[in-house]
Amino acid sequence: MQGNVRPETMERITTKALADAFIEEQVKEIREQVGDKKVLLALSGGVDSSVVAALLIKAIGKQLVCVHVNHGLMRKGESEQVIEVFGKALDANLVYVDATDRFLDLLKDVAEPEKKRKIIGGEFIKVFDEESAKLEGISFLAQGTIYPDILESDGVKAHHNVGGLPEDMEMELVEPVKLLYKDEVRVVGEALGLPHAMVYRQPFPGPGLGVRCLGAITRDRLHALREADAILREEFDNCGLAEKVWQYFIAVPDFKSVGVRDSKRYEGWPAIIRAVNTTDAMTATIEEIPYAVLHKITDRITREVEGINRVLLDLTPKPIGTIEWE
Numbered sequence: 001m002q003g004n005v006r007p008e009t010m011e012r013i014t015t016k017a018l019a020d021a022f023i024e025e026q027v028k029e030i031r032e033q034v035g036d037k038k039v040l041l042a043l044s045g046g047v048d049s050s051v052v053a054a055l056l057i058k059a060i061g062k063q064l065v066c067v068h069v070n071h072g073l074m075r076k077g078e079s080e081q082v083i084e085v086f087g088k089a090l091d092a093n094l095v096y097v098d099a100t101d102r103f104l105d106l107l108k109d110v111a112e113p114e115k116k117r118k119i120i121g122g123e124f125i126k127v128f129d130e131e132s133a134k135l136e137g138i139s140f141l142a143q144g145t146i147y148p149d150i151l152e153s154d155g156v157k158a159h160h161n162v163g164g165l166p167e168d169m170e171m172e173l174v175e176p177v178k179l180l181y182k183d184e185v186r187v188v189g190e191a192l193g194l195p196h197a198m199v200y201r202q203p204f205p206g207p208g209l210g211v212r213c214l215g216a217i218t219r220d221r222l223h224a225l226r227e228a229d230a231i232l233r234e235e236f237d238n239c240g241l242a243e244k245v246w247q248y249f250i251a252v253p254d255f256k257s258v259g260v261r262d263s264k265r266y267e268g269w270p271a272i273i274r275a276v277n278t279t280d281a282m283t284a285t286i287e288e289i290p291y292a293v294l295h296k297i298t299d300r301i302t303r304e305v306e307g308i309n310r311v312l313l314d315l316t317p318k319p320i321g322t323i324e325w326e
């Protein structure tokens with residue numbers, strides 16, 4: 001499985017047995033490549049970086065240093081899961097950086113989507129650079145590059161590639177899953193014993209909730225978005241939609257409407273539900289959500305989330321709407 005081009009004849013990893021064989025082969029290759037040197041990995045908690053982390057921990061244990069940067073725009077519980085799974089269960093060498101204040105201070109009053117993306121991407125590189133400068137004797141940089149990244153490197157994904165790493169990092173790369181498709185990465189992740197929810201996680205953009213807290217981000221609205229999104233995910237889990245729908249989330253715009261709560265005027269933001277299906281994210285269709293589920297979600301969000309007084313459903317396919325709102 002060497003070289004840059006995946007032979008079209010290569011057997012696809014579809015079973016636990018094939019995944020185990022792949023893992024064994026990669027462990028050997030990683031040990032040969034790395035020797036007794038140290039490897040650095042930016043661990044977002046997404047599928048690809050998580051599987052690479054688990055693979056490297058199996059191969060070289062504490063010679064891997066994982067850096068998890070919490071930019072304050074993660075979904076509810078995500079950074080905690082990284083700490084739980086990698087820091088505790090797998091006993092990894094994990095550096096956790098809570099950079100929430102840095103990101104939110106820089107994003108204050110910035111309403112323009114592309115500017116927000118640039119700030120988030122730029123600051124991510126800065127924080128990661130600072131952390132790696134504190135570490136001694138790192139010789140390799142591990143990356144969760146997968147085969148479609150190589151195929152599409154000058155396509156749509158490139159413009160999405162904020163949260164990427166500095167190009168001038170002078171370290172040799174370790175990219176153990178670079179010839180795999182996403183579904184194969186997942187099979188390998190499960191064979192490595194990672195939690196199902198982590199391995200089958202829906203896609204989440206690098207700028208995170210930053211592109212769903214529309215306009216200039218405020219801490220209170222970001223908090224409301226995170227809580228509403230957690231309720232949506234919980235209810236989709238409960239009714240089986242989580243297994244079926246490709247991507248689903250809440251967006252919260254920066255305007256309020258009038259409402260009423262406890263017989264008093266209650267101004268709040270709307271929470272917008274978006275649930276789409278796609279194969280390649282270039283086009284997307286709308287998932288039909290049963291009304292009973294919508295009512296339950298509306299009831300929970302408006303009762304449990306401070307600051308939200310309406311729940312709306314986005315019925316727009318892509319095109320014309322992009323999947324994200326910003």
Ligand code: XMP
Nearest residue numbers: 160161162203204205206207281322323324
């Ligand atoms: P759009 O909104 O362009 O999104 O229809 C297509 C897919 O890409 C994800 N997305 C991003 N992923 N960084 C990422 O890593 C980004 O800046 C970004 N913007 C959008 C989006 O969630 C969807 O899956």
